[in-house]
Amino acid sequence: MPMVFLAVLDGTVTAFVLALIALGLSLVFGVMRIVNVAHGEFFMLGAVLSWFAYNWTADSVWGFVLALLIAPVIVGAIAVISERYILRKVDYNPESTIVATIGILYVIQQLTLMGFGPEARPVEAPIYFRVSFPWFGYSGYKLLVAVMSGLCLCGVWLLLKRTKLGLYMRATQQDYEIATTFGVPTKKIYASVFALGGGLAALAGVLVVPIRQADHLMGLEPLLLSFIVVIIGGLGSIRGTIIAAFLIGISDGIISVFYEPTLAKMLATLFVVMILIIKPSGLFGENQQ
Amino acid sequence: MASVEFLSTHRLTRQYGGLTAVNDVNFSIHHDRIHAIIGPNGAGKTTLVNLICGREKPTSGSIIYKGKEISQQSSAKRVQAGIVYTFQVTSIFRNLSCYENVALSVQRSLKAMQGKLLMVSESVIEKHVSKSLGRVGLNGKEYDTAGTLPYGHQKLLEVAMSLSASPELLILDEPTQGLAQAEIENLIALIRDISKSVNVLLIEHNMAVVFSLAEYVTVMDSGTIMAEGTPSEIENNREVQDLYLGN
Amino acid sequence: MKRKSLIYSLFLKGGVLLLLFLMQFILPTYHHSSFSKIMILASYAVGYNFLLGYTGLMSLGHAMFFASGMYSAGLSILYLGFTPLEGMVFGTVFTLTMSLIFGLFALRTSGVSFLIVTLMFGQTFYLAILYYNELTYGQDGFSLTNYLGSLVLFGEEFLYSNPVIRYNFALILLAVYLLITTIIILSPIGRILIAIRENEARTQLLGYNVFSYKLFALTFSGTLAGISGAMHALLFSYIGTTFAEIHHSISPLLWTLLGGAGTVIGPLLGTGIMYYLIDFISGITSNYLLVVGVILVLTIIWFPLGIMGTIRQRWLKWLP
Numbered sequence: 004m005p006m007v008f009l010a011v012l013d014g015t016v017t018a019f020v021l022a023l024i025a026l027g028l029s030l031v032f033g034v035m036r037i038v039n040v041a042h043g044e045f046f047m048l049g050a051v052l053s054w055f056a057y058n059w060t061a062d063s064v065w066g067f068v069l070a071l072l073i074a075p076v077i078v079g080a081i082a083v084i085s086e087r088y089i090l091r092k093v094d095y096n097p098e099s100t101i102v103a104t105i106g107i108l109y110v111i112q113q114l115t116l117m118g119f120g121p122e123a124r125p126v127e128a129p130i131y132f133r134v135s136f137p138w139f140g141y142s143g144y145k146l147l148v149a150v151m152s153g154l155c156l157c158g159v160w161l162l163l164k165r166t167k168l169g170l171y172m173r174a175t176q177q178d179y180e181i182a183t184t185f186g187v188p189t190k191k192i193y194a195s196v197f198a199l200g201g202g203l204a205a206l207a208g209v210l211v212v213p214i215r216q217a218d219h220l221m222g223l224e225p226l227l228l229s230f231i232v233v234i235i236g237g238l239g240s241i242r243g244t245i246i247a248a249f250l251i252g253i254s255d256g257i258i259s260v261f262y263e264p265t266l267a268k269m270l271a272t273l274f275v276v277m278i279l280i281i282k283p284s285g286l287f288g289e290n291q292q
Numbered sequence: 293m294a295s296v297e298f299l300s301t302h303r304l305t306r307q308y309g310g311l312t313a314v315n316d317v318n319f320s321i322h323h324d325r326i327h328a329i330i331g332p333n334g335a336g337k338t339t340l341v342n343l344i345c346g347r348e349k350p351t352s353g354s355i356i357y358k359g360k361e362i363s364q365q366s367s368a369k370r371v372q373a374g375i376v377y378t379f380q381v382t383s384i385f386r387n388l389s390c391y392e393n394v395a396l397s398v399q400r401s402l403k404a405m406q407g408k409l410l411m412v413s414e415s416v417i418e419k420h421v422s423k424s425l426g427r428v429g430l431n432g433k434e435y436d437t438a439g440t441l442p443y444g445h446q447k448l449l450e451v452a453m454s455l456s457a458s459p460e461l462l463i464l465d466e467p468t469q470g471l472a473q474a475e476i477e478n479l480i481a482l483i484r485d486i487s488k489s490v491n492v493l494l495i496e497h498n499m500a501v502v503f504s505l506a507e508y509v510t511v512m513d514s515g516t517i518m519a520e521g522t523p524s525e526i527e528n529n530r531e532v533q534d535l536y537l538g539n
Numbered sequence: 540m541k542r543k544s545l546i547y548s549l550f551l552k553g554g555v556l557l558l559l560f561l562m563q564f565i566l567p568t569y570h571h572s573s574f575s576k577i578m579i580l581a582s583y584a585v586g587y588n589f590l591l592g593y594t595g596l597m598s599l600g601h602a603m604f605f606a607s608g609m610y611s612a613g614l615s616i617l618y619l620g621f622t623p624l625e626g627m628v629f630g631t632v633f634t635l636t637m638s639l640i641f642g643l644f645a646l647r648t649s650g651v652s653f654l655i656v657t658l659m660f661g662q663t664f665y666l667a668i669l670y671y672n673e674l675t676y677g678q679d680g681f682s683l684t685n686y687l688g689s690l691v692l693f694g695e696e697f698l699y700s701n702p703v704i705r706y707n708f709a710l711i712l713l714a715v716y717l718l719i720t721t722i723i724i725l726s727p728i729g730r731i732l733i734a735i736r737e738n739e740a741r742t743q744l745l746g747y748n749v750f751s752y753k754l755f756a757l758t759f760s761g762t763l764a765g766i767s768g769a770m771h772a773l774l775f776s777y778i779g780t781t782f783a784e785i786h787h788s789i790s791p792l793l794w795t796l797l798g799g800a801g802t803v804i805g806p807l808l809g810t811g812i813m814y815y816l817i818d819f820i821s822g823i824t825s826n827y828l829l830v831v832g833v834i835l836v837l838t839i840i841w842f843p844l845g846i847m848g849t850i851r852q853r854w855l856k857w858l859p
Contacts, residue, residue, distance in 0.1 A: 097651060110832035269670070279645075367749045
């Protein structure tokens with residue numbers, strides 16, 4: 004029983020972080036109708052930049068703060084540059100974007116390998132405390148991660164629903180052409196959304212890196228998990244993404260207790276297959292044309 | 293002589309969430325008369341037609357075609373049974389030649405008549421493609437890329453494709469939209485010619501076209517049939533006048 | 540028009556194949572072996588192109604078909620004592636079944652969802668091979684050398700790893716693939732697949748059951764990939780997880796795009812160029828993936844039709 008509770012706790016933390024990453028992917032798809040295969044690399048960059056921040060400040064708290072500030076900004080900038088000089092050039096054609104972002108994935112991954120090295124490097128958590136449950140002590144930092152991710156998710160929700168930028172984003176999502184005729188700066192919105200998506204992923208990377216180490220290959224797994232989340236939740240549905248992230252995160256936590264991670268991933272895929280048989284557009288998805 | 297019902301819908305309904313686009317509609321098409329559906333935007337005309345040709349599935353109700361219930365049949369099967377729909381916004385293969393556009397349609401009809409697909413020879417296809425293109429007035433354009441044709445010709449190409457699909461019920465969705473007057477006259481003559489061997493159902497906004505072509509008119513509004521009758525009956529119908537003048 | 544296309548293209552392909560056949564007599568050992576590899580990988584790409592270039596479906600999980608052919612052939616030879624020929628047949632049947640079943644589920648989605656599904660299943664297949672490593676030898680892989688026996692041709696005995704056998708078997712495989720795909724593409728079925736690529740909705744509303752045709756394309760493409768995998772196992776003996784990894788799914792996409800998606804001979808060109816390019820770069824740095832990434836981006840922006848595609852558009856309109 005305590006094992007299951009531990010699994011649920013771990014799963015919840017995973018779910019929060021996964022929700023952040025998947026949300027970035029989903030927003031980009033919802034507004035721009037493209038899939039960014041390099042999305043996992045933005046997450047990885049967040050973690051790697053975090054390591055550099057810690058290294059530079061030589062202090063776990065200041066490093067954390069610095070990372071939180073600069074990683075999303077740097078990654079956002081990289082996103083904007085990619086959007087402007089690559090994605091726009093292929094006119095956001097879905098297939099071409101996929102190919103282009105695969106290329107970007109390789110470039111980012113290899114440049115990181117060259118600059119950071121092939122080993123995984125650990126990063127210290129900014130605070131260390133244990134929360135005592137009746138059966139075990141649990142890492143306070145992990146709980147902090149969950150709380151901060153939750154705050155972030157709320158922040159994004161507020162941005163979308165309450166701000167002018169959010170309104171513009173939703174308008175562009177509804178109909179790009181009509182939004183443009185109404186004066187929405189759609190080109191800038193596209194850049195902003197792509198930057199936001201990347202920034203969210205990078206943020207997740209910063210939060211997660213004290214829990215797991217930073218290495219140049221760490222982007223693949225979150226990418227695949229995000230894909231599962233977005234498919235199950237339904238491409239383009241924010242609500243679906245968040246719900247699916249929790250579904251996946253917590254079940255992943257529980258399954259990992261009883262099964263090896265490899266097997267757990269295989270089961271997750273089977274689960275996706277079943278959803279697809281019943282409802283090809285995902286749990287909350289809009290029907291694509 | 294009594295007309296025989298060719299296609300009829302019984303309590304046909306299509307709902308999306310809170311919106312009912314087609315509401316409990318009993319609609320029927322009889323043989324050998326050109327039938328037009330008119331009505332303001334959002335009346336449900338296109339949705340009704342989508343339900344008939346299979347692009348959408350009904351929320352409830354049934355569709356009987358040639359005596360069989362078809363509302364769960366796939367759109368491809370309905371085309372094979374003779375219900376052919378021509379898109380409102382032309383949907384052709386823009387990057388392919390006119391020949392390829394029509395040939396795709398031709399080869400399926402030939403296959404249906406002959407059996408195995410692989411046995412349809414290219415020379416037979418060629419003959420039929422020429423005939424179709426000739427009928428709509430596009431002969432000589434076989435090797436032009438479809439997307440480079442002027443809009444009016446693209447519409448004609450689409451008609452050629454639909455004709456080559458061996459339709460028994462040809463559904464034209466706003467066929468004259470976007471055409472110049474001369475092209476409209478041309479198309480009217482073509483449709484009249486087609487209607488001699490094929491049942492034609494058309495959705496139209498252009499009243500001149502409706503009165504010139506249609507032998508029977510259905511008026512829709514807010515998902516239901518408001519009135520039906522010959523063009524002159526509809527012209528004199530008070531409610532219809534209100535509907536259009538009111539708008 | 541079609542007939543002219545068929546004749547010209549058979550000449551072109553025949554010429555290329557003849558050239559490849561003759562080159563084996565003048566190529567130095569290293570390049571001789573490279574060409575053998577290129578031809579097998581090119582046939583993998585030709586199969587991939589059938590799905591991408593002609594039907595318009597992008598898959599990021601094709602490595603699972605290649606690997607399934609490779610592993611099912613290899614494992615059956617290893618454990619069940621199949622002869623190489625029986626192994627190949629088994630590999631073919633296994634992959635055909637797998638791609639058919641996969642298609643029945645995966646094709647319920649389209650566009651981006653389809654892509655993600657293929658990616659995930661590809662990854663899962665890779666994980667399954669790792670998971671069942673008592674059977675599959677996991678990451679280390681295994682060698683078939685001692686199990687293949689020898690091939691008896693024209694009264695003489697040859698090893699499968701004999702360079703002459705490798706080269707010519709790879710050549711024959713490629714030739715058969717090119718021939719079959721050309722014939723299908725120029726046939727009525729090819730017309731339907733191209734129509735599906737160009738405008739799926741219209742194709743359905745012209746009376747074609749689009750799902751069946753897509754299923755055919757996916758199964759055919761997957762089976763071709765599987766046969767390539769099985770042949771690779773036979774000729775190069777080593778069976779390992781590199782052939783099931785994501786990178787091996789992205790490779791045919793890269794080769795096809797560069798050479799020209801939607802042309803039959805494009806994949807061959809793309810495979811050859813990338814193989815030598817990576818070979819060359821690997822001599823300088825181990826970060827060849829960086830170059831691959833840059834080429835992918837540059838190709839898709841400036842050169843979306845690929846080399847043969849651009850040639851077709853500008854000069855050789857009849858190229859299938």
